[in-house]
Amino acid sequence: MQKKWVVIFCVCVCVFWWQGSNESLPSAAAVMFLKFSLRSVFYGAGGGNDIQWCFSQVKGAVDDDVAEADIISTVEFNHSGELLATGDKGGRVVIFQQEQENKTQSHSRGEYNVYSTFQSHEPEFDYLKSLEIEEKINKIRWLPQKNAAQFLLSTNDKTIKLWKISERDKRPEGYNLKEEDGRYRDPTTVTTLRVPVFRPMDLMVEASPRRIFANAHTYHINSISINSDYETYLSADDLRINLWHLEITDRSFNIVDIKPANMEELTEVITAAEFHPNSCNTFVYSSSKGTIRLCDMRASALCDRHSKLFEEPEDPSNRSFFSEIISSISDVKFSHSGRYMMTRDYLSVKIWDLNMENRPVETYQVHEYLRSKLCSLYENDCIFDKFECCWNGSDSIVMTGSYNNFFRMFDRNTKRDITLEASRENNKPRTVLKPRKVCASGKRKKDEISVDSLDFNKKILHTAWHPKENIIAVATTNNLYIFQDKMN
Amino acid sequence: MGEEEGLHQTQLLDTMFVRGLKRKCFDGEEDIEGTLAGIKAIPSYNLQRQSLLDMSLVKLQLCHMLVEPNLCRSVLIANTVRQIQEEMTQDGTWQMINTQSTGQASLDRLVSTDILCRSSREQAEGKHVPGYSTFNKDFESDQAQDGSETMSTASSVQAPRNLQSNVWEMENPQENKGNFQKSLDQIFETLENKSPNSVEDLFSEVDNSYYDLDTMLTGMMSNTKMGHCDGLETFSSPTTATSSSNCKSDLNELDHIVEILVES
Numbered sequence: 001m002q003k004k005w006v007v008i009f010c011v012c013v014c015v016f017w018w019q020g021s022n023e024s025l026p027s028a029a030a031v032m033f034l035k036f037s038l039r040s041v042f043y044g045a046g047g048g049n050d051i052q053w054c055f056s057q058v059k060g061a062v063d064d065d066v067a068e069a070d071i072i073s074t075v076e077f078n079h080s081g082e083l084l085a086t087g088d089k090g091g092r093v094v095i096f097q098q099e100q101e102n103k104t105q106s107h108s109r110g111e112y113n114v115y116s117t118f119q120s121h122e123p124e125f126d127y128l129k130s131l132e133i134e135e136k137i138n139k140i141r142w143l144p145q146k147n148a149a150q151f152l153l154s155t156n157d158k159t160i161k162l163w164k165i166s167e168r169d170k171r172p173e174g175y176n177l178k179e180e181d182g183r184y185r186d187p188t189t190v191t192t193l194r195v196p197v198f199r200p201m202d203l204m205v206e207a208s209p210r211r212i213f214a215n216a217h218t219y220h221i222n223s224i225s226i227n228s229d230y231e232t233y234l235s236a237d238d239l240r241i242n243l244w245h246l247e248i249t250d251r252s253f254n255i256v257d258i259k260p261a262n263m264e265e266l267t268e269v270i271t272a273a274e275f276h277p278n279s280c281n282t283f284v285y286s287s288s289k290g291t292i293r294l295c296d297m298r299a300s301a302l303c304d305r306h307s308k309l310f311e312e313p314e315d316p317s318n319r320s321f322f323s324e325i326i327s328s329i330s331d332v333k334f335s336h337s338g339r340y341m342m343t344r345d346y347l348s349v350k351i352w353d354l355n356m357e358n359r360p361v362e363t364y365q366v367h368e369y370l371r372s373k374l375c376s377l378y379e380n381d382c383i384f385d386k387f388e389c390c391w392n393g394s395d396s397i398v399m400t401g402s403y404n405n406f407f408r409m410f411d412r413n414t415k416r417d418i419t420l421e422a423s424r425e426n427n428k429p430r431t432v433l434k435p436r437k438v439c440a441s442g443k444r445k446k447d448e449i450s451v452d453s454l455d456f457n458k459k460i461l462h463t464a465w466h467p468k469e470n471i472i473a474v475a476t477t478n479n480l481y482i483f484q485d486k487m488n
Numbered sequence: 489m490g491e492e493e494g495l496h497q498t499q500l501l502d503t504m505f506v507r508g509l510k511r512k513c514f515d516g517e518e519d520i521e522g523t524l525a526g527i528k529a530i531p532s533y534n535l536q537r538q539s540l541l542d543m544s545l546v547k548l549q550l551c552h553m554l555v556e557p558n559l560c561r562s563v564l565i566a567n568t569v570r571q572i573q574e575e576m577t578q579d580g581t582w583q584m585i586n587t588q589s590t591g592q593a594s595l596d597r598l599v600s601t602d603i604l605c606r607s608s609r610e611q612a613e614g615k616h617v618p619g620y621s622t623f624n625k626d627f628e629s630d631q632a633q634d635g636s637e638t639m640s641t642a643s644s645v646q647a648p649r650n651l652q653s654n655v656w657e658m659e660n661p662q663e664n665k666g667n668f669q670k671s672l673d674q675i676f677e678t679l680e681n682k683s684p685n686s687v688e689d690l691f692s693e694v695d696n697s698y699y700d701l702d703t704m705l706t707g708m709m710s711n712t713k714m715g716h717c718d719g720l721e722t723f724s725s726p727t728t729a730t731s732s733s734n735c736k737s738d739l740n741e742l743d744h745i746v747e748i749l750v751e752s
Contacts, residue, residue, distance in 0.1 A: 377544070
């Protein structure tokens with residue numbers, strides 16, 4: 001911040017000196033230059049090398065009454081960023097497609113419009129245990145595109161499905177034995193033969209389930225992750241991790257099992273798992289005790305013994321009865337490079353170097369002001385909320401959600417952070433989002449919001465960042481917001 | 489809305505739990521008198537800890553019974569309960585608790601808690617919070633009467649037991665699907681068994697093999713079809729061993745029924 005002021009001061013001096021010596025320079029230009037500099041100081045403060053985030057779109061119902069089935073439970077961009085998939089509590093998957101960039105509208109990128117909607121999972125009933133199996137989509141993961149069709153894996157608590165999404169824009173016409181509407185022609189009326197030809201039709205997007213991977217998990221599936229070999233993937237539940245081949249549905253290999261022989265001794269569960277983006281033999285899984293284990297599948301068939309254990313020693317000054325709960329890791333994500341991984345626990349985001357196990361290399365506090373409210377958050381169950389986190393395409397910025405529809409971004413290079421709000425109040429396109437600030441205690445400044453005024457029902461658990469561009473998708477309870485950086 | 493209420497209610501508790509507040513060291517006084525004196529010196533920490541324990545026990549007992557409950561959440565809560573109980577054991581307060589007899593007082597207090605075990609729909613409508621605050625209030629008012637937290641701690645120990653029997657007697661079909669109810673109880677039982685001997689005596693007649701969590705979760709116990717209301721009622725009875733005199737006959741019934749179910 002100080003550096004900026006020095007720079008601006010020098011610039012101003014230069015401008016005025018130049019103006020003084022060169023009378024043809026209009027003063028208006030100098031004023032504009034000043035304005036620009038000052039604006040970049042005030043608005044540019046925050047993550048992302050002064051990215052200015054603007055509202056782009058919002059999807060979903062407007063009214064405050066949220067239908068439970070519409071609650072968004074997962075958000076994921078595909079590998080090119082052209083498609084954006086969301087899953088909801090009602091078991092539906094909605095895919096948005098980015099419009100091709102319009103030459104006339106060079107100041108904004110293409111909008112995302114609905115491409116396909118389908119019911120991925122239905123509610124089921126486990127007769128043996130007399131319990132319902134929720135149809136809520138826990139995770140969606142895209143496969144890299146190999147042909148014209150798109151493939152994704154979607155999972156609920158028990159079953160994973162491979163969906164093929166394909167376009168159809170032509171159809172065959174001119175059959176000999178059938179009319180156009182499908183009725184069979186009387187063979188005696190057929191006097192000539194013709195070859196059917198493909199004629200264009202309105203674009204139709206079809207989703208069909210190609211594989212169903214079922215009956216492999218006793219506990220609730222929390223993660224799926226596709227291997228870099230693009231042939232296998234893992235699915236993790238509370239106590240076990242299974243390895244699947246995408247082509248084979250009737251068999252899976254158990255690679256991690258932390259279920260104790262005596263369930264009374266259960267004190268730790270698996271909370272998330274992911275394959276390494278480049279090494280097809282390496283994966284990590286996180287636990288409810290705040291540890292991350294890196295395993296190498298070459299070591300043994302059952303990877304119960306980790307290759308690396310990442311754990312930060314507890315800070316004794318912060319110890320409380322809630323220490324374990326808030327250390328529970330809710331999400332783990334590898335960086336695109338594969339060198340780092342990020343974990344999200346209740347109050348912070350930690351970046352780990354895979355080569356260093358004893359502590360993270362970076363720690364960012366998401367909402368430290370909640371530390372004094374842990375008992376209340378325990379009572380209303382908010383302390384068990386599972387926030388996700390994500391990297392930007394270049395691994396320079398990380399993003400995660402918070403309460404009151406706030407989300408946070410941390411720039412790893414500049415060490416600056418920003419808090420933004422996903423709200424319909426700012427929904428004019430290309431409106432730059434104003435940074436928000438929470439006042440922890442004491443006097444509340446203007447525009448700050450006090451901790452007690454935060455709405456803990458409005459939580460942002462799921463966020464996604466376009467793999468290449470500065471476009472982000474942020475899911476509030478039942479709305480999906482798309483923000484992009486201001487293009488000048 | 490309920491969450492905002494919850495925030496205000498437990499603000500007092502929050503101030504106590506900020507930054508790992510540690511209780512003072514009792515300067516070398518090991519005997520009970522000294523411990524008592526220590527407790528009276530900082531009653532609020534123990535009260536807060538007690539409230540947290542009660543809250544945790546209630547959470548473990550809540551019956552979201554349509555869908556299988558979240559294992560991670562349950563494990564974290566159970567670990568918190570264990571942590572509190574370990575600390576209380578070190579304190580010596582746990583020992584004192586179990587030497588008290590609780591009898592009838594606990595049952596009255598628990599009538600208000602049956603609200604907590606309604607269906608998940610009703611909970612979603614926010615009845616949970618009022619239900620808990622009722623429980624809390626009864627609690628604290630009784631504490632004032634008794635003049636000692638230890639009494640109410642004992643009743644909280646009994647709470648889940650009686651809570652459970654209240655639940656079954658409500659004949660709510662949803663709760664009867666609760667295999668997990670049993671497993672939660674078993675988690676709690678485990679925690680119980682780790683504390684001093686007097687507690688273990690309470691459960692000595694219960695055969696833990698019936699309560700294998702894993703068999704519960706994988707649906708081995710076929711208690712869904714036939715008269716499960718009755719079966720589960722008798723299941724719950726061993727857990728009220730201390731408060732009911734007719735539990736012994738129930739235990740025999742339990743043996744009989746479980747034999748049929750497990751076919752061993």
